[in-house]
Amino acid sequence: MRTVSSRENPLYKELKQLAGSSQARRKAGRTLLDGVHLCESYLQLRGAPLQCIVAEGALANPEVGAIVQRVEQARVHCTALPDALYKALSQVEHGVGIMFLIDTPTRAVPGVLRASAVLLDNLQDPGNVGSILRSAAAAGVTQVYCSSGTAFCWSPKVLRAAMGAHFVVEIYENVDLAALVRDAAIAVLATSGYATRRLYDLDLRQPVAWLFGHEGQGVADDLLALASDQVVIPHLGQIESLNVAACAAVCFFEQLRQNQSVETS
The missing domain is CATH 3.30.1330.30 (Ribosomal protein L30/S12)
Incomplete structure (x- = not known):
């Protein structure tokens, strides 16, 4: 030394x-x-x-x-x-x-989405990005695609919030999310406070790509238009919406719950 x-x-x-x-x-x-x-x-x-x-x-x-x-x-x-x-x-x-x-790993973006994944559109808070990585890793979702406007995943704040998830998931940055969504071989589900379809009414027993947007503005309109479906997480009380990291965790673990219920049935 x-x-x-x-x-x-x-x-x-x-x-x-x-x-x-x-x-x-x-x-x-x-x-x-x-x-x-x-x-x-x-x-x-x-x-x-x-x-x-x-x-x-x-x-x-x-x-x-x-x-x-x-x-x-x-x-x-x-x-x-x-x-x-x-x-x-x-x-x-x-x-x-x-x-x-x-x-920091560098990876070529796969040509077509085929496995469950997370797509982050312009998320700017490092704590939210890290928390989403951590929840994804815990739920077995191992591919994360970030737009150029999303916080740099290898920054100290994201690393601390993710608590080691970086070493479990595959992270792709500066991704053209529109092209990825357009060519996806699986359903792409965008969360939106204006959606009418509830998360709990979806069949999540097949691979899906989860699309989450900016903390204040949500998913960009062009990406919403390309998504297979728009979903909302029902909630009670006077709060307008969930934090995006909390929303992501609910989505991932509802998918995990449905898949585990199939395995044990």
Whole structure:
């Protein structure tokens, strides 16, 4: 393990850029995983990172020590930073003090949608995007397609909200959703507060693609027109609509419920 103590160090400068800029992360094709949970999930599901960065004050932590030992055994470079330099990188308040540098996956968009999927049209809140990824992974929906206006999935806030879902699902970004919907081999269901067909009246025992839109404006009109159906989640009370992440979770787990009821019948 080497120690970097200067803010002028080239590695530290690179890490600082990646920590603070989505543009830098997109350009480099790299991002930072901050915290024990994300690092452990990556090791378990994807393998060794490019580099491991640890705060000097965290080296005595047993969880951090175990991760450092695993990555060193895998011949991964580990770098220790003084606590002050590490905190300038980290966006996790009261974090433990370990992060991984990783490549962000790049995938070619499949020609035709055939498996259950999530389509995100211009969702801008990183917390919502991360929560949807987490719910999708938990419900067994493993393909996520994001329009160019959707929050960058490999940003720190999305990563924290998704809690490791990035390493379970396949994420495609800057996707032409209209072309994807137009050519889909499965039903594409768009959620809309103005729809008349209830979610619970649908047969979800076959693969479907779920289309969710902007937090305030919903799914764009051109995509709504292309969708196989528009659905609404019925609710009571004075609230106008559900948060998009909550809406997505209800949809995914209604699909899971229907499929599990078929398996047990």
